[in-house]
Amino acid sequence: MPPTPLRKIDCHVHLIGDGSSGSGCWLQLRSIAHRLMAQILVRTAGLPPSALREGLDAQLEQSLVERVRDSSLDAVVLLAQDQPYRSDGTPLPEKGAFFVPNNHLLDVCARHPDLFIPAVSIHPARRDAMDELERCLAAGVGILKLLPNCLNVDYSDPRYQPFWERMAASRMLLLSHTGGELSLPVINPKLADPRLLRYPLDCGVTVIAAHCAGRSGLWDADYTAILLEMFEKWPRLYGDNSALCSPLRCHTLPAILPEPVRHRIIHGSDFPIAVGGFGPWRMGLIDRKTWRQSRREANMLERDIFLKRAIGFDDSHLTRMAELLAEAASPTPQSNLSTVTS
Numbered sequence: 001m002p003p004t005p006l007r008k009i010d011c012h013v014h015l016i017g018d019g020s021s022g023s024g025c026w027l028q029l030r031s032i033a034h035r036l037m038a039q040i041l042v043r044t045a046g047l048p049p050s051a052l053r054e055g056l057d058a059q060l061e062q063s064l065v066e067r068v069r070d071s072s073l074d075a076v077v078l079l080a081q082d083q084p085y086r087s088d089g090t091p092l093p094e095k096g097a098f099f100v101p102n103n104h105l106l107d108v109c110a111r112h113p114d115l116f117i118p119a120v121s122i123h124p125a126r127r128d129a130m131d132e133l134e135r136c137l138a139a140g141v142g143i144l145k146l147l148p149n150c151l152n153v154d155y156s157d158p159r160y161q162p163f164w165e166r167m168a169a170s171r172m173l174l175l176s177h178t179g180g181e182l183s184l185p186v187i188n189p190k191l192a193d194p195r196l197l198r199y200p201l202d203c204g205v206t207v208i209a210a211h212c213a214g215r216s217g218l219w220d221a222d223y224t225a226i227l228l229e230m231f232e233k234w235p236r237l238y239g240d241n242s243a244l245c246s247p248l249r250c251h252t253l254p255a256i257l258p259e260p261v262r263h264r265i266i267h268g269s270d271f272p273i274a275v276g277g278f279g280p281w282r283m284g285l286i287d288r289k290t291w292r293q294s295r296r297e298a299n300m301l302e303r304d305i306f307l308k309r310a311i312g313f314d315d316s317h318l319t320r321m322a323e324l325l326a327e328a329a330s331p332t333p334q335s336n337l338s339t340v341t342s
């Protein structure tokens, strides 16, 4: 029998909500800039601006279902978003921009199990962090998402070691934001540094560095070269190319296209962050005709795939997440466990 083809997966799609369905989600739009940003996100998701006032939970879920079905993807990894916490476990909800509880994520994914793969979010400083991790593992979840500079997660905190060890033992993947963040309020910019990922990596966790640690704003530090050096030391470290077709993040693209780095890159969009061909065209990665062609694709998930293919990412990028998930589910030990350093 021929082997089952690997699924094409977008590894980085955000769920957002306003709590209108009883989901527990919230959005805090304190400044004009954040309100503007929320309007752009909602428009990118294919929704009218009124969705921010009327039933965002249900409308976004429906829109996501339609967009994944209308795309050439088989599934997307859908992300929860925890609140920020102090390292002593005190929640800091006032510092968060949006919150998507794991229960809501799991409910949405359970309604569309063929389309959505859940990535829960658990701040390791939470007093119930280990219990919540066990609960999510028991529910069959294989991916955890964190945004360290905005949630205040310092991966080097030794108190988190049992958390990483439990993730490694259960082969749960860590999808971690790396590099600057322009769209959301940042609590501690130093936590954008991918070198901090060596703590979960040393515990044996397979890590995907979202955005490949590039710059988000003009003045951010650019950590991509450091991340690429880290690839040599940690074979279980990957990067995703999410949001890299946006005008500010496209500078990261030339660094991650050459061999052998490209084999460590996983396709991700960062939906509902808007993507377009302007940045890649300005960088000389696509021609003007391709840029124009990309604008005719209204489905942002598909537009991102179109642009990534035109830039030079082949279909192995679309199936790499499926490969990692299949490896995590296989009974044979992962190769990284033999290379764990102290």
Ligand SMILES: [Zn+2]
Pocket: 012, 014, 242, 270
């Ligand atoms: Zn994201």
